[in-house]
Amino acid sequence: MMPISGNTDTIDERNVVIQPLSKFWFQSKVAGVDVLRLDLLHPVVSGNKWYKLRLNMAYAIDNGFKTVVTFGGGYSNHLVATAYAAQMFGLRSVGVVRGVYAEPTATLNDCQRFGMELHFVTKDFYGNKGDAEFLKELTADFDSTYIVPEGGANERGRTGAGLIDRFVSKKYTHIALAVGTGTTLAGLRNKLPLQQKILGFAPFKNAGSMAADINHHILPEKQRAWELLVKWHFGGFGKRTPELVEFMNDFYRETHIPLDIVYTSKMMFGIRDMLEACEFNSADRILCIHSGGLQGNSSVKDLLVY
Numbered sequence: 001m002m003p004i005s006g007n008t009d010t011i012d013e014r015n016v017v018i019q020p021l022s023k024f025w026f027q028s029k030v031a032g033v034d035v036l037r038l039d040l041l042h043p044v045v046s047g048n049k050w051y052k053l054r055l056n057m058a059y060a061i062d063n064g065f066k067t068v069v070t071f072g073g074g075y076s077n078h079l080v081a082t083a084y085a086a087q088m089f090g091l092r093s094v095g096v097v098r099g100v101y102a103e104p105t106a107t108l109n110d111c112q113r114f115g116m117e118l119h120f121v122t123k124d125f126y127g128n129k130g131d132a133e134f135l136k137e138l139t140a141d142f143d144s145t146y147i148v149p150e151g152g153a154n155e156r157g158r159t160g161a162g163l164i165d166r167f168v169s170k171k172y173t174h175i176a177l178a179v180g181t182g183t184t185l186a187g188l189r190n191k192l193p194l195q196q197k198i199l200g201f202a203p204f205k206n207a208g209s210m211a212a213d214i215n216h217h218i219l220p221e222k223q224r225a226w227e228l229l230v231k232w233h234f235g236g237f238g239k240r241t242p243e244l245v246e247f248m249n250d251f252y253r254e255t256h257i258p259l260d261i262v263y264t265s266k267m268m269f270g271i272r273d274m275l276e277a278c279e280f281n282s283a284d285r286i287l288c289i290h291s292g293g294l295q296g297n298s299s300v301k302d303l304l305v306y
């Protein structure tokens with residue numbers, strides 16, 4: 001593994017725990033359901049975002065880049081995690097934000113608070129995000145600028161996400177996680193043995209067509225034992241229903257685990273539906289990855305009991 005430069009002490013893996021759910025929650029339909037609390041890693045650089053960023057940050061620092069540029073929407077966990085991590089390592093950060101906002105979101109305010117310079121572009125223009133000329137215009141000193149793709153979706157992001165395997169013991173038969181770009185899924189699939197099946201829950205519509213793209217980033221011999229579950233989108237990305245909010249509140253009351261409204265709530269809801277439909281064997285052990293994202297709950301805090 002590449003050495004990590006700079007001070008990573010403020011993000012401490014010792015904060016991460018594996019929390020078993022009670023039999024009451026999974027009604028003894030399987031041998032166990034545990035939650036990997038990556039949300040406890042850090043309040044801003046939460047969960048999988050740190051793993052996708054760490055090798056990108058290390059590369060930028062080790063190669064003398066001064067500025068990091070990345071992309072995201074107004075509620076992007078990736079954008080704010082990058083802002084924070086860049087500041088932590090003394091790098092300048094620039095965020096290219098898709099869409100024009102009448103008022104900045106709480107997430108965007110946080111990005112600025114962590115020193116990120118924001119550039120708002122229309123959705124059409126955002127399509128050019130890979131365009132070198134466009135990026136050149138955004139940064140005065142292009143040569144010392146390192147570009148992290150949206151969602152940290154590059155080889156370093158996947159390799160970094162693969163490091164989450166350190167928390168995944170052999171006893172688990174299924175690993176559940178929420179999918180955005182599929183970077184975390186691909187990175188973990190590349191690392192975990194094929195006896196452990198990965199269930200990727202997509203919190204947006206029309207996710208089925210993504211499977212081929214995700215496979216493209218998985219080693220040929222590992223392009224199986226994973227599945228994209230597309231039913232639990234609740235109307236689309238960032239959309240919610242009263243039933244989902246009620247589920248989050250009930251889950252918190254029963255487990256004291258706060259789920260986020262965009263990703264992990266939909267995954268846990270899906271797991272519970274699958275348990276009720278008896279889609280697992282009684283000897284199965286499921287590890288659900290809580291990938292963080294709790295900063296995004298500020299937009300619904302009036303609806304939540306936590």
Ligand SMILES: *Cc1c(COP(=O)(O)O)cnc(C)c1O
Binds near residue numbers: 181185260293
């Ligand atoms: C970004 C994010 C994901 C999606 O991760 P990908 O690697 O892009 O698939 C899942 N959960 C949370 C909480 C996130 O913030």
